[in-house]
Amino acid sequence: MADPFARFPRFPLAHLPTPLVEMKRLRATLSGRMNAEPPRLFIKRDDCTGLAGGGNKTRKLEFLIGEALSQGCNTVVTTGALQSNHARQTAAAAAAAGLRCLLVLFESVPYAGRAYRSSGNLLLDRILGAEVRVEQADADAGALFRQVMAEIEAGGGKPYLVPVGGSNATGSLGYTAAYLEIADALDALGTGPARIVHASSSGGTQAGLVVGRQLRGHGPSVAGINVYRADNDAMAAGILALAGKTAALFELAAPEAGAVVLDGAHLGPRYGLPTEEMKAAVELVAREEGVLLDPVYTGKAMAGFIAQVLAGRHDDVEALVFLHTGGMPGLFAYEDEF
Ligand SMILES: Cc1ncc(COP(=O)(O)O)c(C=O)c1O
Incomplete structure (x- = not known):
């Protein structure tokens, strides 16, 4: 075939x-x-x-980053929980494609473990060069993303929004x-x-x-x-x-x-x-x-x-x-x- x-x-x-x-x-x-x-x-x-x-997000990101590049975008924005694997892989994919990456991560998991807010994926996001913005679980996500996209555009960037989980x-x-x-x-x-x-x-x-x-x-x-x-x-x-x-x-x-x-x-x-x-x-x-x-x-x-x-x-x-x-x-x- x-x-x-x-x-x-x-x-x-x-x-x-x-x-x-x-x-x-x-x-x-x-x-x-x-x-x-x-x-x-x-x-x-x-x-x-x-x-x-x-x-698993790597396979999805091949198509998502492909689409972002085909649209001439230079900044990738995505979201998830603080320990999102999707966010970490998006940060890496953006780095590999030479794109800026902004992660808007929500405090949506009421887990009190001592490393939850510093280690794991969050640590890797930072090493991978993503800009990380942490928001409270009850923040108005719609308004927040409109504001983030407008900020990127005002700075001359062209954003590509990847939905939660790349789904x-x-x-x-x-x-x-x-x-x-x-x-x-x-x-x-x-x-x-x-x-x-x-x-x-x-x-x-x-x-x-x-x-x-x-x-x-x-x-x-x-x-x-x-x-x-x-x-x-x-x-x-x-x-x-x-x-x-x-x-x-x-x-x-x-x-x-x-x-x-x-x-x-x-x-x-x-x-x-x-x-x-x-x-x-x-x-x-x-x-x-x-x-x-x-x-x-x-x-x-x-x-x-x-x-x-x-x-x-x-x-x-x-x-x-x-x-x-x-x-x-x-x-x-x-x-x-x-
Ligand atoms: C390790 C891992 N397994 C499974 C999933 C679930 O995949 P999907 O969001 O496509 O249902 C995710 C999503 O974040 C994940 O990070």
């Missing part, structure tokens, strides 16, 4: 393809706990996308492409029916993967684990709407509601606040596989992945891929937990 992404501006940032690795030791441990044979377990190492600590249709293209990469790698291994499980937050990863399946016509199903919103149904509806916009870029029909599968049982008290099962999952995977997850996204998603495997939820497939979306620098911000 001709490259379906060739017509979208793209700025190369990621080291691709990322490795797809079998987790034999984790599988043996889970098998012992359930007295049954789970499917083969794999981990897709998108924490190794290569840009300043890696993670618009352009950003989601990164995970439409990733779906093809994963599905082709599974085919090459001859694994049989498969499923991809991953952390879902602003939704671009899941929307992109869902559209990838539509584009390819066959391949692993997709199951998100909600680490973001208490209202699981509203979040799934938002992801479906974003998938519709992404599908439209390929002149595909909007996917049906059943295409967005989202497990809301592993969020805990709220976004960014640790759970005991997250800590257990982070330590288990570190000690069984030598792989570092993160406390906000992949740790909670792995807790969900393990619970689903133990409950036999994936007995209908032969291969289960945990998509490691990155976030490891966040461990340093949550040092009190470990």
Whole structure:
């Protein structure tokens, strides 16, 4: 098939393809706990996308920075929580593209850990040369962004606004492409029916993967684990709407509601606040596989992945891929937990 992404501006940032690795030791441990044979377990190492600590945003930023450059923009503005991995990768992508970067970060997570406001992603944002502006959770974001954009323009700059998590249709293209990469790698291994499980937050990863399946016509199903919103149904509806916009870029029909599968049982008290099962999952995977997850996204998603495997939820497939979306620098911000 001709490259379906060739017509979208793209700025190369990621080291691709990322490795797809079998987790034999984790599988043996889970098998012992359930007295049954789970499917083969794999981990897709998108924490190794290569840009300043890696993670899923790198794939999205290839298309977002490509679009910014194609529009002649010279300043990238984005937003997130204080420990946003997306903000850190955007800072790195902007640096690599020679663009100014302004991060507007919100005090939206009521976490009192001693390193939360100084270390982890926030430290890296500063080293990467981003200008960091911290705002209170209840600030009027709309008014704030209008003011920030006007300030940049008044100084002669041309801003490009990247939405939270890089999750618009352009950003989601990164995970439409990733779906093809994963599905082709599974085919090459001859694994049989498969499923991809991953952390879902602003939704671009899941929307992109869902559209990838539509584009390819066959391949692993997709199951998100909600680490973001208490209202699981509203979040799934938002992801479906974003998938519709992404599908439209390929002149595909909007996917049906059943295409967005989202497990809301592993969020805990709220976004960014640790759970005991997250800590257990982070330590288990570190000690069984030598792989570092993160406390906000992949740790909670792995807790969900393990619970689903133990409950036999994936007995209908032969291969289960945990998509490691990155976030490891966040461990340093949550040092009190470990
Ligand atoms: C490490 C990590 N995993 C998963 C996600 C969720 O991806 P998405 O926002 O596309 O749902 C994020 C988003 O910030 C992230 O930083």
